[in-house]
Structure formats: C-alpha cells, structure tokens
Amino acid sequence: MTDAELIEKLKVDLGDKVAEIAHPAPRRLFLKVAPRDLVAVTTSLRDAYGFVFLSTISGVDNGEAFEIVYHFSTPETDLNLRTEIPKAVPHVDSITPVIPGAILYERELQDMFGLVIDGIPDPRPLVLPDDWPAGNYPLRKDWKFERPQEVIPGGKS
Amino acid sequence: MLNKLARWSRIKSPWILHLNSGACNACDIEIVAALTPRFDVERFGILLKATPRHADVIIASGPVTRQMRDRIIRIYDQVPDPKFVIAVGACAMSGCVYRGAYNIMGGIDQVIPVNMYVPGCPARPDAIVDGVVKLLGKL
C-alpha cells in the first residue's frame, strides 16, 4: 500500500477521530488525534494496519500545550501519531495495554515534563536522580537552570 | 625498611580501579584498549582491579552526574591510603561539552581531589599510559 492509499484508508476508517493528517515527505505521515481517542486509534492502527513497532514517544512543550508524538513504523512507512494536551490538566492515557514496549518512554515523559499518564503500570521516575527536588520538570520551556559556580582547586575562581 | 618496600611495589606495580561517572564511554574504551596487545599496560605491572579496596590508583572518566556524586565519594573512601586519582579525558577535567547541563556537577575535581589530568576527547591509550607512568615518577 502506498502512502497515499494508506492516508485515504485511514480517513475512511477513523472518520472524525482524525483531526488532521499530513504527508510532508515520502515514508513520513503525521496524524493528529484528540487525547480521548488515543487508545482507540492506537489499537486500530495495531490490529488493522500492522503498526506494532513503536520507536519512541517524544514530548514537546510548545508554549500553550504539551504535544506528544508517538513514532510508529512498519517496513513500508512511518506514522507519527500526535496529540495535544493542555498545560493546566496534563493528563493522557497510557498506551501500554496496546503496546507493552511503551512503558519506559512514558516514564521518561512523566519525569521530563511532569505529565500524568493515567493507567501506567509503573509510575516511578526513570532518569532523574534520587535526590531531585520534586516539581522540577527539566524539559519544560519555563524551567531555567542556574549553574552553581565551580571551585577550581588550587586556582582562581 | 618496610616503607621502602611498600613504596617500591607501589611504583613498580600499581593496581588501578576504573571509575566511570556518567561518561560517554569513549575514554573507557580507550582505557580498556590500553590493556589490549597493542598498548599493553600489563607489562608495566599495572593490573585492572574490580574492587576499590585493592586499588592504588583510581582512573576516573566522565563528568560527574548528580546521581553518581555520592557513589564516587563512597568509592574514594573505600580505597586505602595512599591513593591517587587520575582524571582522564576532557569530561573528567571540566565537563567537556556537558558544562551547563542541569544534571552535571563539572569535572571530577569538584568531588574528589585529583593528582593528574590527562586531556583528550577521548584521551588516547598512549596518553593514558603516559599519564600513569608520569604519576609514578612523582612518587
């Protein structure tokens, strides 16, 4: 199935769940859905279209909202599924019931952005250190870091 | 008399502990490559040891990440006196490209005292061997 045929089929099958669909380059599709349809769309992508392989989940802080992009691929094409959640209520459903391999990526999103992923089987932090002060989410745009002054042994600071 | 013997054995055959504190692995491969037939540090009597309690020299690489900081101090304390620390690579000296990142403290000398710095990104195995030999010359 070529990319164009796949786009048509997705539009027909998913109907109004698809908020927008873009095809900027060969083998690169970008599909946007609402957060409430996320698990349903992921399930139908896995079962009907064979998108079982999830490469990673990226989070982006674009000022007003958090954008979460799920990168799927098959030997024929790559599909990037995007959803947007408001900063005030940063909740999104976990897709681990559909794709068990997503667990580490979702934990990383929780650490870095402070999102709350509902239904995640293991909510512990993944990459931040044990003594990291709570409430600090490094990848948010408004989080700034002041580097403490280093002490150079035996020299002028 | 016993002191002279101990000092002689320390210079002739220092045992090293390899400590990686959040590095990209390049300096570590070069440290391990120093053991391989081409550079062969074992002919100097240098042995790579697994435990801090047997080591004389700590070879540290990598910028210090926040999570590793306490572990490094603990390992340093476990090494019996007299001990020496060699900071290998630009990351261990000052943090290299990661300076300014929120999880990085800087070079190894922000956490434990360092006796010798070996520059490079990564430091060549020859440079590492040279560094160890120069340190021994100072003893």
Place this chain on the structure above:
Amino acid sequence: MSFEIPIGPQHPALKEPISLRMTVEGEVITDVDIRLGYNHRGMEKLAEEKSWLQNIYLVERICGICSHSHATCYVQGVEKLMELAPPKRGMFIRYLVSELERVHSHLLWLGVAGHEAGFDSFFMYTWRDREVVMDLLEMISGNRVHYAINTIGGVRRDLDAGQIAKIREGLVVLRKRSEYYFHIGANEPSFVGRIAGVGILPLEKVIALCAVGPTARASGWARDVRKEDPYAVYDEVDFDVATADSCDVLGRVVVRVKELLESYKICEQFLDKLPPGDIAVKAPRKAKPGEVVSRYEAPRGENIHYIKANGTDKPERLKVRAPTLANYPATMEMLRKGFIADIPLIFAAIDPCICCAERTVTLIAAGSGEESVVRMSDLRRRAIARHQNAPVKRNAVWPL
C-alpha cells in the same frame, strides 16, 4: 529463600553505571528492576541552547562507541529541515565511515562477549583486529573515536587515492581474520555450548516489547532501517539483512558476525562506486520552521532523532532515542527465569551502550527483602566457575 542483589553502579571492563535490581530464588531470577539515571546528562535541554552546528559535537558525545551514528542521524534530519542536498561523494564518505564504525563496534562487542563467557583470548584477538579499523578511521578523520567528520551539508574531510588504497588493504586483512571467527563454532565447542540457550527471547516478545537491532534479529525479526528506510546511498549497494533463528545469545553472536561480513562487502562497494566531486554544500545558519524524524541503523539497533525547528539558529526540540533504551524491556524479560550466573552474559548480549541509555545491577531477595551487593566481576567469576564444572552442551549447533 530469595535474595535481592544490587550490583553497584561501577564495575570493571568498559561498563558504565546502571542499576538493575533482581529478585532471586536460589539461582533463578524471578524479577528484575532497572534503575537508570546514573548517566543522565540533560543533553536534550542543553541542545536547545546551542546552534545547529554546535549540536553536532554535542550529539556525537552521547556515546563513544556509536558516536558517528548519532551525529549522522542528527545531520540527516537537519539537512532535511534546511532542504539541503549534500553531494554524492560526501554521502559516500559519510556512510563509509558509518560502516567502518559498525565493524569496530561489532569487534568490540565480540571481545566483550568473549570476556563475559570467560574466553579472554578471544577478547584479545578481536581487540587487536579492532586496532586495524581504528587506524583506518584515524587516517580518514584524525581521531580514533569521535570522528567529527560530519558537517551540515556533507563531510569535512576528503579521501585521496593513497587513503583509499590503505582502506582496501585494511578490509582484506580484516576479512581474513573475521573468517576465523566465522568458523569459531567448529573450533571452540565449549564457547558455543556456553552461550547457546542463554537469554531466550521469543519473537512475540520481541514484537510486543519493541526490541531493535541484532538483539531482535537473532529471534528472526528481519527489519533493518538500512533496507526499509534507505537513507541516502544504501539503496545503491547490495547487502543482506542478517538474522538468526535461535533467539539466544548464540544467535546474537551469529548475527553480529554476519553483519561484519556484510559491512566489508558494503565498504568495498562504496569504495568502488565513489564518485568525484565536492564533499559538502554550504548550510544556512537558520532552519525554516518544521519537524523531521530521522532514523538510522546504529550498530546496536535503530536510532531515532526527532528534531523540531522554529526558524531560529537553535533547535526548538531535539529528542533522541538510542537503541539500547529500546532493548531494556526485552532485557528484563530475558533475565527473568534466567540464572544469576548468566546475568553478565545476557546483559552483554544486548550490547549495552549505557551512555546511550544508562545503568548498574542490584539483586533483591524476594522473601526477606534483604539486599546484598554483588559486583558484576564476582558474578562473572561465579558464572565462569559454574560453567567450567558443568558438562559441555555438545549438541549446540553453530549454524554458520
């Protein structure tokens, strides 16, 4: 009676800090837990403050063994954002270095696998061969590791006829030595017996847990980014995707040896087809707003970079997912039901590039919750001793 054993953040021979906590009943592992974070350097945040060109050097240092793969994946993406078309000669040189890096990485790994199985002479042989590749890479780029040969729009250094001749000679030497490893199964039945049947990962688990690279291809999962998403020049060369069917550490060794031989084939084809011309085009300082997904087949699996630009000279967002992170859920699955003695081998079999992802090992006693610290080297020594006394599995088959 179960024990919890932590293997501290630091152990000898090449590994970096990572923490795995394992619950064990006697010798069998019943549960595994991973604690990452020792190697977390906050690179994605740092990348937002550096320009496109400075980021090449930052991204390169995500990992020392696969540094060129991260740099190339990043540069590929940025070139798409800036709508640049690097010249053919530059692309050929860039991917020639990629394949040489794959060779050096697989030889490194074969040595580490040998060391974990107690076969230290194998470790010394493969690392000696690796020096041939390191010399070639140093000749091409000036450094043994962190080649920095990429720039946005092409490569920085050209190859002349003398260097090309030396590369060909080096490939001949390497191919002869690698053929020896190819036949090692026939010569070393104890090595093969040691690694067969260890770390089983069936194909359904590979698919469910999204594993990548030789770890997954050893279970018959035949996907390789070079074949399906042929970036740049891979559709002009002829090669096969290496797979194996045994789903265990033996399969992973077989896949990597096959990939070594395929890489030599690809390198020779690159050298034969190298066109004359420029090596780079000039890149603009700013990138137009947009987003790009760039995928690359690193020696350990699929490397994916997601880059977003907002019209300035710095990236808006750089997301990197290195292959080892994708293999962690699969590793945890492989370690469950395994023996403690096999931990170093199973863990080494995924070719962990912790700096790409991060690590250490803790074993936990399931019943009492007691913790005891065991060093990876002690585990390795225990494993070697245990297998020395066990009968050799003489019916393990080396499929090459």
